[in-house]
Amino acid sequence: MSTPAEQFASTLHRHQARVYSIAFRILGESGAAEEVAQDVFLELHRSLPRLESEQHVLAWLRRVTCHRATDALRRRTARGGAIWNEPDESALAGSEPSAPSPLMNRIERLLFTLPAAQRTVIVLRYQEDMEPEDIAIELGMPLATVRCHLQRGLHLLRGKAERTLKEYIRG
Amino acid sequence: MADRPNQLDDLERELREGLAARPAPEGFAERVLARVASRKAPPRSHPAFFLHWRGALAVALIAAVLITAGLWQRRRQQRIAGERARAQVILALRITNSTLDAILQQKLQHPTKEAQP
Numbered sequence: 001m002s003t004p005a006e007q008f009a010s011t012l013h014r015h016q017a018r019v020y021s022i023a024f025r026i027l028g029e030s031g032a033a034e035e036v037a038q039d040v041f042l043e044l045h046r047s048l049p050r051l052e053s054e055q056h057v058l059a060w061l062r063r064v065t066c067h068r069a070t071d072a073l074r075r076r077t078a079r080g081g082a083i084w085n086e087p088d089e090s091a092l093a094g095s096e097p098s099a100p101s102p103l104m105n106r107i108e109r110l111l112f113t114l115p116a117a118q119r120t121v122i123v124l125r126y127q128e129d130m131e132p133e134d135i136a137i138e139l140g141m142p143l144a145t146v147r148c149h150l151q152r153g154l155h156l157l158r159g160k161a162e163r164t165l166k167e168y169i170r171g
Numbered sequence: 172m173a174d175r176p177n178q179l180d181d182l183e184r185e186l187r188e189g190l191a192a193r194p195a196p197e198g199f200a201e202r203v204l205a206r207v208a209s210r211k212a213p214p215r216s217h218p219a220f221f222l223h224w225r226g227a228l229a230v231a232l233i234a235a236v237l238i239t240a241g242l243w244q245r246r247r248q249q250r251i252a253g254e255r256a257r258a259q260v261i262l263a264l265r266i267t268n269s270t271l272d273a274i275l276q277q278k279l280q281h282p283t284k285e286a287q288p
Contacts, residue, residue: 008207009200009204012200012203012204013200016195016199016200016203017192017193017194017195018192019195020192020193020194020195020196020199021190021192021193024193025190030196034195034196034199037195037199038199038202038203038206041203041207042203042206042207042210045207099193100191100193100194101189103185103188103189104188104189104190104191104193106189107185107186107188107189107190108189108190111190122186122190123190126183126186126187126190127190127191127192129187154182154183157182157186158182161182161185
């Protein structure tokens with residue numbers, strides 16, 4: 001029987017990459033993503049005794065991370081940032097930690113050109129392997145809206161990928 | 172259009188591969204644990220909060236005691252005043268009763284002319 005502190009540390013180590021990745025891919029910036037991810041785990045520390053199962057913890061982490069990252073994006077927008085948060089690719093290449101693989105790097109660059117809502121849905125669908133129905137529940141969105149964001153996001157990505165990703169795959 | 176589903180499949184496959192979880196920054200877990208530890212301490216090292224809270228509780232208790240005592244005293248005074256008034260009414264009724272008895276006795280001993288046939 002592990003203590004609550006050990007349980008928290010184990011959960012933190014198990015889910016840190018997942019939480020950080022969701023925050024990074026929604027925000028497009030590593031510093032802000034780490035800040036959001038740390039806040040999420042601090043909130044988890046308070047809420048962990050109320051979470052009954054591993055599935056419950058996982059769903060909680062996904063939901064809270066998406067909401068905190070979206071809030072951070074809104075605050076950034078309110079301070080005069082871009083409405084859809086399209087990071088300058090050259091700045092991204094210079095300041096952000098490089099992705100573990102060239103494919104991840106390219107996919108993330110493509111992802112950062114999408115509107116935030118589409119980006120969030122695509123991250124949950126393909127990073128977290130969630131079904132649209134589950135995404136709708138986690139984000140509190142109508143299912144039709146989730147499907148619409150997915151279709152539009154994929155359509156935009158396909159257009160961009162035709163120019164960049166195919167070259168990478170064939171090259 | 173015929174190759175569109177394949178394109179989408181390729182894209183989806185690439186998305187699944189390309190969106191594998193990124194490793195968290197170096198030392199991330201240690202920084203979170205340090206923040207958790209630093210947040211646990213403050214409540215015990217904040218006597219001002221408890222003093223303030225205890226002071227407010229003491230003031231509330233004293234106010235409650237004073238209000239209760241005031242209400243009890245007021246009720247007591249009202250009860251005493253009521254008992255006095257009751258005693259006065261009873262005395263007045265007794266005086267009236269004895270006066271009426273005296274008048275009745277007088278009438279019986281000296282009947283008036285109207286009463287005679």
